[in-house]
Amino acid sequence: MQKPPVPELSETALFLDIDGTLVEHASHPDAVRVAPELAHILGDLNQKLDGAVAFVTGRNLAMVERLFGEIGLAAAGTFGIELMLGEERETGHEAAALVAPAFTALEEKFAAADGVYFEHKGPVLAIHTRAAPEALPAVIAQCRETLPLLPDGYRLVEGHAGVEFLPEGATKSAAIAWFMNRPPFRDRVPVFLGDDTSDEIGFEWTNQNGGVSVRVGPAKPTAARHVLETVPEVHDWLKQLARTS
Numbered sequence: 001m002q003k004p005p006v007p008e009l010s011e012t013a014l015f016l017d018i019d020g021t022l023v024e025h026a027s028h029p030d031a032v033r034v035a036p037e038l039a040h041i042l043g044d045l046n047q048k049l050d051g052a053v054a055f056v057t058g059r060n061l062a063m064v065e066r067l068f069g070e071i072g073l074a075a076a077g078t079f080g081i082e083l084m085l086g087e088e089r090e091t092g093h094e095a096a097a098l099v100a101p102a103f104t105a106l107e108e109k110f111a112a113a114d115g116v117y118f119e120h121k122g123p124v125l126a127i128h129t130r131a132a133p134e135a136l137p138a139v140i141a142q143c144r145e146t147l148p149l150l151p152d153g154y155r156l157v158e159g160h161a162g163v164e165f166l167p168e169g170a171t172k173s174a175a176i177a178w179f180m181n182r183p184p185f186r187d188r189v190p191v192f193l194g195d196d197t198s199d200e201i202g203f204e205w206t207n208q209n210g211g212v213s214v215r216v217g218p219a220k221p222t223a224a225r226h227v228l229e230t231v232p233e234v235h236d237w238l239k240q241l242a243r244t245s
């Protein structure tokens with residue numbers, strides 16, 4: 001697969017996944033390190049693209065701000081449940097209260113499991129096993145039992161280092177579409193960089209809408225049409241993009 005082209009800044013809307021794309025993975029969500037120059041590069045690019053740069057991430061917005069500081073980028077957090085564009089904010093989801101008891105019961109089952117981390121994000125629950133890979137099969141089995149107890153439309157995304165429960169409509173494609181319907185994103189070409197299973201639907205949407213989809217990581221079946229193999233390659237590509245003005 002080819003490297004992505006360096007697009008024309010004035011015609012580009014840039015969508016960026018965080019973990020595995022902008023930052024290297026770590027054994028715990030709080031342990032990732034944001035390269036000092038990254039926030040600067042992103043702020044610079046955001047200015048050059050007239051504000052058409054957005055994070056599109058599974059992390060919640062509070063966590064995004066903790067990682068990057070207030071750099072003024074638009075953002076879709078918690079897989080698009082939280083949306084932020086200038087003064088415009090969409091947050092909250094009616095499912096949060098409904099699912100809380102089931103999520104708490106699940107956490108209690110793993111209270112004694114070292115290295116299994118529950119990240120509660122309102123209607124979304126991530127259970128991380130990167131620090132305890134041997135626990136993953138049991139976590140998946142329990143989660144499959146919990147899924148039918150959740151409201152209709154919930155799905156379980158099973159990864160190699162954990163799982164996430166997501167409500168209907170929480171997708172990266174919907175998040176990207178939300179931005180593309182609004183200025184300054186509207187009428188630009190979407191360029192989406194991501195690295196994992198939850199990004200695939202975003203790649204598909206991007207392809208269907210004339211955009212540039214970029215998967216980050218070693219070769220693997222994907223809907224993306226371009227590849228950058230590593231996080232440092234992503235940083236270099238972003239720097240190259242910023243230099244084109």
Ligand SMILES: O=P(O)(O)OC[C@H]1O[C@H](O[C@H]2O[C@H](CO)[C@@H](O)[C@H](O)[C@H]2O)[C@H](O)[C@@H](O)[C@@H]1O
Nearest residue numbers: 017018019025026027028029057058059130161
């Ligand atoms: O959409 P993303 O920006 O890629 O966010 C996806 C999830 O990222 C975080 O979890 C992942 O990264 C952790 C740090 O490297 C790692 O420990 C974990 O195994 C990964 O699943 C974040 O904690 C989640 O909330 C995001 O949904």
